[in-house]
Structures are given as structure tokens and as C-alpha cells.
Amino acid sequence: MRKPLIAGNFKMYKTISETHIYAKGLRAALASVADREVAVCPPFTALAAVAEELRGSPIAWGSQNVHWEKQGAFTGEISAEMLKELGCRFAIAGHSERRQYFGETDQTVNKRMHAVLVAGITPIVCIGETLQEREANTTFSVVERQMKNGLQGLVSNATIVIAYEPVWAIGTGKTATPAQAQEVHAFIRSQLAKTFGDTFAKLTRVLYGGSVKPDNMSALMSQPDIDGGLVGGACLDVESFSKIVRYQ
Helix, strand or coil: CCCCEEEEECCCCCCHHHHHHHHHHHHHHCCCCCCCEEEEECCHHHHHHHHHHHCCCCEEEEECCCECCCCCCCCCCCEHHHHHHCCCCEEEECCHHHHHHHCCCHHHHHHHHHHHHHCCCEEEEEECCCHHHHHCCCHHHHHHHHHHHHCCCCCCCCCCEEEECCHHHCCCCCCCCHHHHHHHHHHHHHHHHHHHCHHHHHHCEEEECCCCCHHHHHHHHCCCCCCEEEECHHHCCHHHHHHHHCCC
């Protein structure tokens, strides 16, 4: 029912020239993949490069962030309309690094999500707890709060993607066990059903993000409520990312 989605988040890596080479290689490596969806999210500067190299291929592309206004005096920001013109099909909102380093809140995530939906782009809304919150046994209350505030005003026929990223597992080499990830994913789906109905919950893809690698992707994807991955460092190498995409 839910087609797996594997999205690669480049973060602040790869120049335009490096992205051209990478995208050509990825297009060739994944030419025969048809039963799962793949997307890459490079820096803003390299979006035109992936659009040029991946146009006409099954690989989609998206942004790592977006502003909620259509235009205005917002120096350094990029609007959803700008992303739409570049062919973006996805836009990440609320990544933990944006929350940690750049003052992102549940409320600004919510505004970004709505702006993206208006532009016809699918938001990838990120949620997840810190190590301190997990150790305090507040994972579920944190996730519930982030969903309640971040998804406020969402209509039940909208298409979004949720990415659960335990902050303690991002870039640390630590990964939630498949059972730990499944437990939270099941909770997320139950909250979606509670708020938006069973059909919405069954159709909405919930990705796992947090040190996803070729050697743990299959185990994660064996869980019933994990629908794909939001991949960080391991997506930067074509061979590594291709192995993740081709999980069995």
C-alpha cells in the first residue's frame, strides 16, 4: 500500500561540479529500480545540477529547507515557489539540525509545511527526541507534541511524509534498533489515525532517519511501520546510497 521512499539528505556537502558527477552516477546505478521511490536533497546551490542530470529519470529531488512566505525581504531564504520552478517534489521541514542550530520550532515547521503544500510539493516533516529526552522516558510525549503542533491545520486529504529521526542517532554512528524504531513508528501512525483518520494513517509514509547504512537498512525495512529512510552521510557516496536503496 505504501511505496517505500529512500531520501538522501546531502546536508552541507557537495559543490555544483561534485553534484553533477554524483547525479550522473546515481542515475546509472539505479536505472533498473522501480518498486521504490528515491529522492536526493542537495544544497540549494546544487538543485539546478540535480535537475539537469536527473530530469526524465525515476529519481526525484527536493530541498533541505524552505521559507513559509512566497516572497519578501527575507535575506538568505528560499520560497516554495522557487523550489517548484526547480522541479522539487519534496522539501524537508524541521530537520533536527535546523531545530538545534537555527532556532526551528514546531510552529515554524508548521508554517513551512503549509507553504510547501500550497506549492504542490510534498513536505518531509521531521520529528524526534534527543538523548536526554529518551533517557528521561519522554520520547512519546515529545513526538506527540511535535506532531500536534507541527501538523496543526493539516487536512486529511493532504500528502505528507513523516521522518522519525532520533536526534541521538544522527551522525553519531548509533542507530535505534529495528524494534526501538518500530515502536515509535507505530506510535506515530496511531497518532496520525487518531487525528486524521485511519485512511490517512495507512497511506502516509513514515521514514526512519538516524545513521542509516547499507548494513542496517534491510532490518529496519522489515518492520511493518517503517516505510523508508531519510539518509544522511551514507547517501553522499553513490555506491553506499545505491546499496541502501537496493535493500532486500
